Amino acid sequence: MSQLFSPLSIKDITFKNRIGVAAMCQYSSVDGLANEWHRVHMGSLAVGGAGLIIAEASGVTPEGRITPGCAGIWNDQQVEALLPITQFIELHGAVPGIQIAHAGRKASAAIPWEGGQHLKNDEGGWDIIGPSAEPFDDDGTRLWKTPIQMSKADIVATQDAFVEAAKRSLAAGYKLLEIHGAHGYLLHSFFSPLVNIRDDEYGGSLENRARMMLETTAKVREVWPENLPLAVRLSATDWDDAGLSVEDNIQMSSWLKDAGVDIVDCSGGGASPVSRSSIGNKTAMQPAIAGEIRKNAGIMSMAVGGITDPKQAEEIIASGQADIALLAREMIRNPNWPLLAAKTLGADTKPVVPAHKAFFVG
Numbered sequence: 544m545s546q547l548f549s550p551l552s553i554k555d556i557t558f559k560n561r562i563g564v565a566a567m568c569q570y571s572s573v574d575g576l577a578n579e580w581h582r583v584h585m586g587s588l589a590v591g592g593a594g595l596i597i598a599e600a601s602g603v604t605p606e607g608r609i610t611p612g613c614a615g616i617w618n619d620q621q622v623e624a625l626l627p628i629t630q631f632i633e634l635h636g637a638v639p640g641i642q643i644a645h646a647g648r649k650a651s652a653a654i655p656w657e658g659g660q661h662l663k664n665d666e667g668g669w670d671i672i673g674p675s676a677e678p679f680d681d682d683g684t685r686l687w688k689t690p691i692q693m694s695k696a697d698i699v700a701t702q703d704a705f706v707e708a709a710k711r712s713l714a715a716g717y718k719l720l721e722i723h724g725a726h727g728y729l730l731h732s733f734f735s736p737l738v739n740i741r742d743d744e745y746g747g748s749l750e751n752r753a754r755m756m757l758e759t760t761a762k763v764r765e766v767w768p769e770n771l772p773l774a775v776r777l778s779a780t781d782w783d784d785a786g787l788s789v790e791d792n793i794q795m796s797s798w799l800k801d802a803g804v805d806i807v808d809c810s811g812g813g814a815s816p817v818s819r820s821s822i823g824n825k826t827a828m829q830p831a832i833a834g835e836i837r838k839n840a841g842i843m844s845m846a847v848g849g850i851t852d853p854k855q856a857e858e859i860i861a862s863g864q865a866d867i868a869l870l871a872r873e874m875i876r877n878p879n880w881p882l883l884a885a886k887t888l889g890a891d892t893k894p895v896v897p898a899h900k901a902f903f904v905g
């Protein structure tokens with residue numbers, strides 16, 4: 544009997560299987576709004592059979608977007624545009640999740656296929672903020688904007704923006720909320736010693752660097768219903784001896800558990816040029832790290848990175864590395880991956896995809 548295709552319940556939500564689609568920016572919004580692209584993209588994933596679909600990093604403020612094409616969740620118009628998508632996902636048996644995010648010093652960038660470089664303010668970019676006034680890079684080859692060091696008032700305002708985004712996510716019909724605490728974006732950049740060189744209560748010791756993520760999470764938990772799952776995505780290692788270790792992230796996960804988080808999503812990298820990649824080769828080591836965090840922090844985990852093969856995903860769940868296996872690029876290649884995985888693993892395909900598919904090709 545396949546473990547990957549066994550249901551999972553977290554709080555009042557039941558996932559029909561342990562396959563999730565990881566958050567993936569689509570760079571296709573105008574003013575943060577979902578449009579036809581998102582309806583078709585998310586819709587195809589919804590009928591592909593994954594139990595959980597996490598919508599892309601959605602800015603809690605306009606300045607918190609990575610690029611001008613990124614999604615947003617800072618106004619009611621965005622909520623209205625998202626509602627039909629979450630309803631469609633649920634209608635076809637998947638759980639709609641959303642990742643709420645602030646890109647910090649990595650914001651104000653061009654979309655990847657237009658180069659990904661920081662945009663000047665007169666090119667459609669904007670002023671960026673971070674824990675410290677340190678640019679992501681200074682390799683001299685291109686523009687790396689220097690962020691404005693956040694004041695205490697900026698910190699509180701940003702935490703409040705996460706809270707408002709959580710309320711809007713609920714209104715938009717999402718049933719799982721993921722706070723983006725990874726990839727060098729704002730919350731991770733506070734936690735990582737590669738970025739944060741503050742000397743106040745938000746910098747210095749591990750406890751101080753963790754404060755921004757933990758305070759934000761605790762405030763979000765107050766408004767995100769107790770019966771719905773709350774997740775945090777971590778960069779579970781900075782891939783740099785001077786940065787965050789897996790042990791630091793075990794500690795963070797156990798603090799997050801105390802703050803009411805149900806499951807941690809164990810990604811990696813992104814804080815600095817050295818640990819830049821959150822998509823590259825190193826990600827294949829992440830599922831093992833998800834297992835370490837799950838075991839040592841006593842919290843549910845999602846594994847992500849290089850998962851392409853149904854037997855590999857089955858092993859990740861069966862061996863206790865994770866409760867949910869997240870796929871990103873493989874789902875771009877094939878949104879029907881869960882259906883094929885069910886066939887490969889000998890699981891019943893009928894509960895996996897809608898009858899429209901199961902009847903004919905299940």
Ligand SMILES: Cc1cc2nc3c(=O)[nH]c(=O)nc-3n(C[C@H](O)[C@H](O)[C@H](O)COP(=O)(O)O)c2cc1C
Nearest residue numbers: 565566567568599600822847848849850870871872
């Ligand atoms: C097109 C694309 C967009 C992505 N956008 C996000 C995002 O919005 N939030 C995030 O946390 N990770 C994002 N990622 C990273 C993925 O969620 C995932 O962690 C990474 O691709 C490794 O998984 P994979 O090997 O299955 O692709 C993105 C990856 C891709 C390929």
